[in-house]
Amino acid sequence: xxxxLLTGAVLSIAAGIALGAEPNADDAEAASVERGxxxxxxxxxxxxxxxxxxxxAGPEPDMTRALIGHPESDGVPExxxxxxxxxxxxxxxxxxWSGPWGISFTANLTPDPETGLGQWTExxxxxxxxxxxxxxxxxxxxxxxxxxxYKNFTDEDLAAIFAYLQSLPPVRNQVPExxxxxxxxxxxxx
Amino acid sequence: MPPVRSPLPAIALLALxxxxxxxxxxxxxxxxxxxxPDRLSETGLYEPGTxxxxxxxxxxxxxxxxxxxxxxxxxxxxxxxxxxxxxxDPGAWQFPPGTRFxxxxxxxxxxxxxxxxxxxxxxxxxxxYVWNREGTDAFLAPDYGVARLPADGAPGGTYVxxxxxDCRMCHEGGPxxxxxxxxxxxxxxxxxxxxxxxQAVDGDVNLPALASRGLVSGVADLPAVRQAPADALERTAxxxxxxxxxxxxxxxxxxxxxxxxxxVADAGGVDRILETLLNRTADSTVQSLRIRVVPGAPGDSQxxxxxxxxxxxxxxxxxxxxxTDNDAVxxxxxxxxxxxxxxxxxx
Numbered sequence: 001x002x003x004x005l006l007t008g009a010v011l012s013i014a015a016g017i018a019l020g021a022e023p024n025a026d027d028a029e030a031a032s033v034e035r036g037x038x039x040x041x042x043x044x045x046x047x048x049x050x051x052x053x054x055x056x057a058g059p060e061p062d063m064t065r066a067l068i069g070h071p072e073s074d075g076v077p078e079x080x081x082x083x084x085x086x087x088x089x090x091x092x093x094x095x096x097w098s099g100p101w102g103i104s105f106t107a108n109l110t111p112d113p114e115t116g117l118g119q120w121t122e123x124x125x126x127x128x129x130x131x132x133x134x135x136x137x138x139x140x141x142x143x144x145x146x147x148x149x150y151k152n153f154t155d156e157d158l159a160a161i162f163a164y165l166q167s168l169p170p171v172r173n174q175v176p177e178x179x180x181x182x183x184x185x186x187x188x189x190x
Numbered sequence: 191m192p193p194v195r196s197p198l199p200a201i202a203l204l205a206l207x208x209x210x211x212x213x214x215x216x217x218x219x220x221x222x223x224x225x226x227p228d229r230l231s232e233t234g235l236y237e238p239g240t241x242x243x244x245x246x247x248x249x250x251x252x253x254x255x256x257x258x259x260x261x262x263x264x265x266x267x268x269x270x271x272x273x274x275x276x277x278x279d280p281g282a283w284q285f286p287p288g289t290r291f292x293x294x295x296x297x298x299x300x301x302x303x304x305x306x307x308x309x310x311x312x313x314x315x316x317x318x319y320v321w322n323r324e325g326t327d328a329f330l331a332p333d334y335g336v337a338r339l340p341a342d343g344a345p346g347g348t349y350v351x352x353x354x355x356d357c358r359m360c361h362e363g364g365p366x367x368x369x370x371x372x373x374x375x376x377x378x379x380x381x382x383x384x385x386x387x388x389q390a391v392d393g394d395v396n397l398p399a400l401a402s403r404g405l406v407s408g409v410a411d412l413p414a415v416r417q418a419p420a421d422a423l424e425r426t427a428x429x430x431x432x433x434x435x436x437x438x439x440x441x442x443x444x445x446x447x448x449x450x451x452x453x454v455a456d457a458g459g460v461d462r463i464l465e466t467l468l469n470r471t472a473d474s475t476v477q478s479l480r481i482r483v484v485p486g487a488p489g490d491s492q493x494x495x496x497x498x499x500x501x502x503x504x505x506x507x508x509x510x511x512x513x514t515d516n517d518a519v520x521x522x523x524x525x526x527x528x529x530x531x532x533x534x535x536x537x
Contacts, residue, residue, distance in 0.1 A: 124445070135445065136359070137360075138508055139505075140508070177503065180504075
């Protein structure tokens with residue numbers, strides 16, 4: 001009996017090693033999601049895509065609203081009026097920015113199909129970061145999104161980030177469209 | 191809005207301080223073939239030591255032109271000796287390694303010449319060359335392009351040289367990176383109503399000329415070019431949309447999930463264009479307009495609003511132009527105005 005148990009244990013370990021030697025697709029996907037989670041949490045995504053609140057220890061990202069972007073309920077503020085050497089201002093949530101480019105709002109990175117990245121493809125996401133364009137080929141992605149830093153990610157890391165973002169629970173939050181500077185609109189809109 | 195309050199991530203500050211495009215290019219071109227030549231004169235377009243076109247290049251002009259803020263353009267192609275284009279897919283011709291395309295942009299004088307080259311490993315390489323003031327040669331632009339190149343005659347006196355990313359954005363959004371040299375664009379029957387099109391000149395190659403020279407294979411499939419417009423207005427309008435929009439908005443590229451095809455070369459041709467435009471809801475709002483095209487009502491159609499505006503957040507195309515193509519806007523407005531309304535009446 002004891003021998004049988006021992007043999008069974010050895011076989012089980014051997015089987016485990018054999019399985020571990022050939023990771024299946026689920027393992028690879030899980031590893032990619034975990035890699036993406038690590039990158040998202042170490043490269044500042046929450047700094048702007050998660051709304052900040054004034055917590056007990058001071059301003060901090062409200063992780064109950066992780067990565068939902070600029071809260072729809074906050075609406076579209078007026079452009080900042082700045083003087084002196086200042087060039088840009090940010091909302092208390094750290095999700096709306098006003099500067100020479102107009103007003104930009106951080107995107108909803110959760111996989112909500114209508115308001116987030118739910119209908120994006122991995123290729124769209126990679127192209128968006130590489131080309132600094134919405135969906136990879138549309139309007140410019142605006143400051144302060146540091147695409148000139150993130151475009152240096154490898155394809156694998158961008159795929160991992162996308163896989164992680166797609167694994168999050170979808171949150172419906174319609175982020176406003178960016179607002180162009182008044183002079184640009186006055187110059188160009190018929 | 192209150193002033194800066196939250197602790198600014200260092201990374202966001204960096205974003206504010208580094209001008210877009212001033213950073214080094216993110217990725218290598220992946221070809222392993224090294225950089226393109228430093229000078230245009232070294233690319234094979236001209237006879238050595240001259241600005242005379244090489245006898246090995248063929249001039250062409252597409253039937254429908256991409257609007258480039260009024261720049262005049264000339265185009266040439268080189269095919270390695272003994273090779274031919276596989277034209278069996280009318281929407282995605284396959285070019286032999288060694289194929290090169292050049293496009294020259296001029297305002298008061300030649301400003302830039304772009305080069306697309308297919309390398310031995312099958313990948314494509316993009317290069318932009320900026321002409322010197324003397325007009326004696328053009329020099330390889332930085333990978334991040336030139337945001338404001340002084341150029342006499344260009345809008346505002348400045349000209350934008352594209353970055354590598356800009357090149358890939360337009361040229362890698364569909365089934366082939368070669369735009370403007372296709373069965374549809376080289377068909378012999380020119381469209382006299384097409385905006386911004388240079389007259390074809392003697393010596394320009396078109397589809398019959400390529401076929402007679404044996405430079406295309408699969409010629410039997412060439413009549414499969416799909417366009418069945420209802421009338422001349424629809425023919426010109428959809429031809430314009432194909433040339434100016436279909437490199438991104440097609441059924442075979444990375445934006446196909448938008449379900450917006452403006453390519454006459456996609457299956458369904460003009461019918462498919464109408465299917466994806468008419469009374470279809472866009473995924474964003476522009477000037478309060480949400481419907482891509484409202485038949486009979488150009489003023490209610492987001493397509494027209496996006497063509498008219500140069501608000502950088504809304505304009506279409508999103509790059510390569512800073513000035514509205516008024517002739518094309520008038521064309522598309524006329525086309526939409528003459529469409530049948532849902533009641534079946536033509537306004």
